[in-house]
Amino acid sequence: MSRTPADLSSFTSEALGRVRARGPLVHCITNSVVVNFTANALLAAGAAPAMVDIPDEAGPFATVADGLLVNLGTPTAEQRAAMVEAAEAANATGTPWVLDPVAVGSLPVRTALAEQLRDLGPTVVRGNASEIIAVSGSGGGGRGVDATDDVEGAVESARALAVRTGGVVAVSGPVDVVTDGERLVRIANGDPLLTRITGGGCALGALMAAFAAVDDDRLATTVAAVTVYTVAAELAAKQSAGPGTFGPAFLDALASIDAADLDARARLS
């Protein structure tokens, strides 16, 4: 039940292998800024993306998908209805789903929606420190998509949120934190270039949905997704001349990363 960091590290390679072997169908309702990059990140990792984000289709589709991502980045009225429909359908069929509450806190429409979705019990909530604090109900929230709070300052909010949802909560930052309310894992991988491209965090949420589809230990699958993603960023940074060439290099790295890369670089604690 309670994997050690070493167990989680070896599980990461195993989970990546399962994603590639099974090609989980990941249903995404996400924002217009990152939707292309998110689909390409899923494809690179071996999953099968499908962006079905209108009412009357999102619900039925969530029941056949292997995982679902609900990302609040640019929530149109149709998407908002589709998100609730999809989350409820996912709950009904046991499809794991990830909530990414982008920029919640002061923006009224998405903040109310995030609270509604939170109360539907997402399998995973992923955000930066400000977003996690805001959606946990324990603090203010940032001015946009950048975290104004730091990850360690969000740890107690993350634990409380995980207890509240009965799921897993992941806080992105220089060191990522993943918790199920009891266990808490830190992943000290990544590269600053990941913050210099848009969608660096959003596509990670999609990857968490893909990994959640291949095992029931969602703390472990979430740690695996973060580790694969942030180690791929390290590999990509070595091939990049700046943020522009980093994007394609990162997708290449997601496609080529293997157990040896993960063993050599993963820094879990």
Next chain:
Amino acid sequence: MSRTPADLSSFTSEALGRVRARGPLVHCITNSVVVNFTANALLAAGAAPAMVDIPDEAGPFATVADGLLVNLGTPTAEQRAAMVEAAEAANATGTPWVLDPVAVGSLPVRTALAEQLRDLGPTVVRGNASEIIAVSGSGGGGRGVDATDDVEGAVESARALAVRTGGVVAVSGPVDVVTDGERLVRIANGDPLLTRITGGGCALGALMAAFAAVDDDRLATTVAAVTVYTVAAELAAKQSAGPGTFGPAFLDALASIDAADLDARARLS
């Protein structure tokens, strides 16, 4: 009237030259995932993209455009209205138009819309095997954007659909098939990396609309678009380290591909 494969091969270079010389204005109503890649693919090939996808603008614009793409990937309510408006306007003025019925079959909103659009008589219908079977009315359809049926299994559906619409039908796969109901051409080009990026098929639909603008033999223009596109994929694969770098390399290849490349590589039968 009835070009041989050798004729079609030489026509492909000629049609590419016309696209580059004339820069046809291609009106696209397409999905949020691939809209950027589609516009860039058209620009790379020498065409002029314009994404006009709201009601009251889509109809008038389709009458001045040289070609129209209607892609059902993420069909918002406004886009759905715009699609019908544009298709009817295109019919009224003789603007060639391409229908790409993404993921039709089990998803109810787009499936009904695809049937409505099919009955308006698209110049070209492009899809994977599952989509073509579904829109032809002869079978089930896949679970998402991936074909669960194979291309050869869709040939009879494609022929029947072409007869029904009075147009051309193209089925994408490892070997692409293009038919007008009578003639049937196979194009055995391409690279698996084209399936590892999102929009690999969607942008091809846009290219078919660009090529349809430069000649009235739409079997020939559709074969030309497929051939240019899939040979460009082969050239790009040689320059790529993975799916991330393949995307930019593919756009470069669309811009640089010439008659010599096509002569050396095109595999039509």
Next chain:
Amino acid sequence: MSRTPADLSSFTSEALGRVRARGPLVHCITNSVVVNFTANALLAAGAAPAMVDIPDEAGPFATVADGLLVNLGTPTAEQRAAMVEAAEAANATGTPWVLDPVAVGSLPVRTALAEQLRDLGPTVVRGNASEIIAVSGSGGGGRGVDATDDVEGAVESARALAVRTGGVVAVSGPVDVVTDGERLVRIANGDPLLTRITGGGCALGALMAAFAAVDDDRLATTVAAVTVYTVAAELAAKQSAGPGTFGPAFLDALASIDAADLDARARLS
């Protein structure tokens, strides 16, 4: 008050330094085609993008943002409402804002909206020659996103529009023109590849909003944005094999461009 071309040239490096140091929060309401590239261009240049484009959020957000971009490329009904809300809020708080009237002229919905927004007094209006002529009320407008008029033919319209809005007007083309109605600056930088990728002009509008946030002389900040952008295009063209690899190279160049590059290449008059 009245900077010379040499002053503007040295101001450009200074303004770029301020953007990188301050990371202005740029609120964008923009089209689906270029939204990803626009966010990445802002990040590369050192600004912080936030795409908040729904009613009830766009207004409040414009009051906390450092700059606002309103781009009419694919204006959904929700975005149209959000644009007016944001522009009015920006005016109320003095947030500088840029209007990019994409493809106005013959398309009825956006043309009426562009006139409404123009009359709200944008800090900067940016477009190609046809768009500037159309939004100035002095001529016809093109058939799509490509200018059918040339830049010099739009100079008088640009001056008149600047007088009318009380702001700055920028006309993009082989030689860019920026005017506040009195002063007129020409920037003879850039590369044709910038016209072979979608969003080449749209992302420049976002950069203008970022630069407008760091100084009150908006003729100077607009010239600075154009100069940084078009010199970056020259640097990127040297690293590119075509339009596909130009995109990533351009973002790299925006991130790495420095005063030496600007001094060596800027051609202001």
